[in-house]
Amino acid sequence: MRIVLLFICFIGSFSQLMMAQTPQSQPQQQDSTIENETVDEDSDFVCVLVEVQPEFPGGMDGLMKYLAKNMRYPAKAKANNVQGRVVLKFIVDKQGCISDVKVVKSLDPECDAEAIRLIKNMPKWNPGKIDGEPVDRCSFTCPVIFKLSP
Numbered sequence: 001m002r003i004v005l006l007f008i009c010f011i012g013s014f015s016q017l018m019m020a021q022t023p024q025s026q027p028q029q030q031d032s033t034i035e036n037e038t039v040d041e042d043s044d045f046v047c048v049l050v051e052v053q054p055e056f057p058g059g060m061d062g063l064m065k066y067l068a069k070n071m072r073y074p075a076k077a078k079a080n081n082v083q084g085r086v087v088l089k090f091i092v093d094k095q096g097c098i099s100d101v102k103v104v105k106s107l108d109p110e111c112d113a114e115a116i117r118l119i120k121n122m123p124k125w126n127p128g129k130i131d132g133e134p135v136d137r138c139s140f141t142c143p144v145i146f147k148l149s150p
Contacts (some may be wrong), residue, residue, distance in 0.1 A: 046084035046091060050128040057123060067144060070118055074110035078148065082108045083149045085143045086115035094134035096124030103138045107146060115144035 056063035074082075087105035090098050101119050103112050119142065128138030 001131045009033065009123050014134045032110050043064075045053060047128060047130070050135055050138055052129040053116055054096075055126045057126065063142075066122065067118060068148050069145075070121070071144075072114060073146065073148070074108070074114055077108050077110050078144065082111060084108075085145045086112050087141060087143050087145065088115055088119050089139060089141045090119055092125045092138050092140055094127045094136050096127050098125065105143075111146050114146075130135055131149060 039058050056066065058065070075080075084107045085105070086103060086107045088101055089104045090096060090101040098119060101116050103116065107115075123139075127134040128140075129135065
């Protein structure tokens with residue numbers, strides 16, 4: 001059951017069109033009432049599968065422009081020709097605020113720190129939705145690509 005839940009969590013983080021929700025930190029319950037249950041904002045419940053994924057204002061194009069405009073390539077990484085991607089996971093709440101930013105795939109300590117800074121300083125997002133209603137807390141995974149110009 002845990003393997004299935006981990007697989008669902010993994011797929012949900014990357015999926016754009018899924019239509020269910022599951023708790024991230026607990027095995028999925030068989031009781032179907034959890035789908036319609038109102039969850040306190042203070043709880044640890046995080047949706048990983050939603051009908052409408054959280055979205056940066058302006059969509060993916062807006063996100064790419066934001067990252068390109070605001071990235072400060074770390075000097076040490078630039079000098080050492082460090083290139084690649086940092087994958088981050090974070091929570092988008094129903095107001096669109098970002099929290100709980102964590103590195104899922106590291107590249108370099110300085111690049112990781114820069115990617116975290118970029119995500120934490122983003123403007124508010126459009127929250128994830130289920131049945132047209134914003135969800136309290138939704139998980140989102142985002143790569144930040146570090147590439148030097150030729």
